[in-house]
Amino acid sequence: MELAVGGGMRRSASHTSLSESDDFELTRLLSKPRINVERQRSFDDRSLSDVSHSGGYGRGGFDGMYSPGGGLRSLVGTPASSALHSFEPHPIVGDAWEALRRSLVFFRGQPLGTVAAVDHASEEVLNYDQVFVRDFVPSALAFLMNGEPDIVKNFLLKTLLLQGWEKKVDRFKLGEGAMPASFKVMHDAKKGVETLHADFGESAIGRVAPVDSGFWWIILLRAYTKTTGDLTLAETPECQKGMRLILSLCLSEGFDTLPTLLCADGCCMIDRRMGVYGYPIEIQALFFMALRCALQMLKHDNEGKEFVEKIATRLHALSYHMRSYFWLDFQQLNDIYRYKTEEYSHTAVNKFNVIPDSIPDWLFDFMPCQGGFFIGNVSPARMDFRWFALGNMIAILSSLATPEQSAAIMDLIEERWEELIGEMPLKICYPAIENHEWRIVTGCDPKNTRWSYHNGGSWPVLLWLLTAACIKTGRPQIARRAIDLAERRLLKDGWPEYYDGKLGRYVGKQARKFQTWSIAGYLVAKMMLEDPSHLGMISLEEDKAMLKPVLKRSASWTN
Numbered sequence: 403m404e405l406a407v408g409g410g411m412r413r414s415a416s417h418t419s420l421s422e423s424d425d426f427e428l429t430r431l432l433s434k435p436r437i438n439v440e441r442q443r444s445f446d447d448r449s450l451s452d453v454s455h456s457g458g459y460g461r462g463g464f465d466g467m468y469s470p471g472g473g474l475r476s477l478v479g480t481p482a483s484s485a486l487h488s489f490e491p492h493p494i495v496g497d498a499w500e501a502l503r504r505s506l507v508f509f510r511g512q513p514l515g516t517v518a519a520v521d522h523a524s525e526e527v528l529n530y531d532q533v534f535v536r537d538f539v540p541s542a543l544a545f546l547m548n549g550e551p552d553i554v555k556n557f558l559l560k561t562l563l564l565q566g567w568e569k570k571v572d573r574f575k576l577g578e579g580a581m582p583a584s585f586k587v588m589h590d591a592k593k594g595v596e597t598l599h600a601d602f603g604e605s606a607i608g609r610v611a612p613v614d615s616g617f618w619w620i621i622l623l624r625a626y627t628k629t630t631g632d633l634t635l636a637e638t639p640e641c642q643k644g645m646r647l648i649l650s651l652c653l654s655e656g657f658d659t660l661p662t663l664l665c666a667d668g669c670c671m672i673d674r675r676m677g678v679y680g681y682p683i684e685i686q687a688l689f690f691m692a693l694r695c696a697l698q699m700l701k702h703d704n705e706g707k708e709f710v711e712k713i714a715t716r717l718h719a720l721s722y723h724m725r726s727y728f729w730l731d732f733q734q735l736n737d738i739y740r741y742k743t744e745e746y747s748h749t750a751v752n753k754f755n756v757i758p759d760s761i762p763d764w765l766f767d768f769m770p771c772q773g774g775f776f777i778g779n780v781s782p783a784r785m786d787f788r789w790f791a792l793g794n795m796i797a798i799l800s801s802l803a804t805p806e807q808s809a810a811i812m813d814l815i816e817e818r819w820e821e822l823i824g825e826m827p828l829k830i831c832y833p834a835i836e837n838h839e840w841r842i843v844t845g846c847d848p849k850n851t852r853w854s855y856h857n858g859g860s861w862p863v864l865l866w867l868l869t870a871a872c873i874k875t876g877r878p879q880i881a882r883r884a885i886d887l888a889e890r891r892l893l894k895d896g897w898p899e900y901y902d903g904k905l906g907r908y909v910g911k912q913a914r915k916f917q918t919w920s921i922a923g924y925l926v927a928k929m930m931l932e933d934p935s936h937l938g939m940i941s942l943e944e945d946k947a948m949l950k951p952v953l954k955r956s957a958s959w960t961n
């Protein structure tokens with residue numbers, strides 16, 4: 403049964419069809435001026451202190467870093483960016499563009515997204531024929547960099563309509579703001595209609611909640627706005643409401659004593675049981691970045707004002723918490739090693755009562771004298787000391803990491819190249835869990851055996867994040883080295899989803915071929931390195947108003 407709701411959207415419990423009036427609304431939005439350079443305003447450097455006394459977009463606004471390539475149309479397989487540069491593109495770039503275009507999904511004649519994989523050889527399709535929100539991000543960035551923003555706009559608008567559905571898992575109704583993990587275009591040949599079918603976790607293996615989808619949506623809306631200079635999309639009541647709904651889900655008051663966001667296992671890129679529950683770094687970093695992006699785009703009108711204030715307060719607390727308690731370097735590790743336990747009251751140094759015996763052996767050798775990273779998780783008596791690539795890269799890009807911390811993360815990558823990059827960039831996490839721990843933590847997951855898939859596998863898609871972080875920290879040579887490695891294998895191996903083994907030498911046991919985000923990730927990395935000004939669409943400058951915590955050392959710590 404379909405229920406008509408405000409704004410021309412229709413809701414349905416299991417799937418929906420977009421009505422003519424929806425399409426009219428969308429057409430209206432799509433036909434608004436695409437590029438509006440005049441309206442570009444600088445907002446990157448807007449600090450939290452501006453929030454309380456600025457109206458509309460305030461003194462801020464989108465800064466005018468206008469990505470070259472914007473506005474250019476590309477021919478199939480001909481990236482606009484390569485036309486802007488004199489040097490010859492790598493021979494696999496053309497193949498990559500063709501493969502990326504083959505993954506395009508059309509809805510009522512318009513490109514709407516890219517499927518997760520176009521792997522005809524694979525027997526099991528599962529849901530790889532769907533458009534995943536998180537997987538579409540590198541595709542979207544590639545299209546934006548190549549001067550093709552319309553597909554991104556269409557994606558942002560259609561996913562907004564999906565957010566408007568009533569979402570249920572069995573008899574349980576999900577939060578209004580939830581964004582889907584993925585969606586699919588269904589063709590009814592008899593009736594000659596196309597409808598969308600979305601998955602909010604109710605069909606996903608393990609019924610996992612895609613907490614990251616809403617954050618990626620906000621981050622992508624900013625990337626679109628920043629690249630095109632078209633503020634009109636973010637300003638629409640639909641987009642403003644979409645942002646507010648996502649934010650309501652994560653800014654509501656509860657019993658929490660921490661500013662981090664509490665999540666269930668499998669809520670992000672690692673969407674299986676992997677001990678990534680509680681306060682995982684990937685979600686905290688995306689949460690932080692989405693809050694900062696929303697702050698730049700939310701109107702300070704009656705409805706938006708309350709959110710703007712909440713965001714500002716949360717960002718202060720979140721950055722302090724993350725920079726203090728998630729951060730680990732040699733000195734901090736030594737400090738934790740000597741922690742006293744069972745400390746009561748405000749004066750406690752070991753606030754979460756972490757037992758030093760819980761520090762895993764591998765960490766003592768892994769930690770270089772110079773370098774550091776945000777660990778995987780922090781909660782009572784628990785520090786997950788594993789390294790997770792996505793969270794750390796997003797921490798750099800969002801400036802959750804201070805410039806010193808960002809530099810230290812890059813130092814760690816250089817120092818531990820073999821472990822984290824090996825023969826194929828980039829390890830999703832390090833190290834793998836095995837034996838008894840694997841049984842307990844994954845529930846004996848045969849897909850996540852040691853050094854495979856989410857359990858220490860190497861994911862080419864992460865290359866774009868590494869490249870962006872390298873450019874931001876002024877170390878493009880690291881990205882070049884990683885891209886060189888990827889170029890030796892990716893096309894030859896058929897753009898696998900992931901690689902297995904300690905060094906990432908083997909094509910993943912169950913890896914899809916022609917995995918779209920491996921292809922798009924490579925292209926984005928390439929284009930960003932060729933033209934570093936693209937970085938602005940996915941990077942935020944440091945907000946000086948956020949306090950840098952001084953790490954407290956235990957009294958007994960000596961050098």
Ligand code: GLC
Nearest residue numbers: 518534536537670671672673
């Ligand atoms: C796997 C990955 C997930 C990705 C999906 C589609 O489930 O774990 O991160 O979004 O495949 O590629």
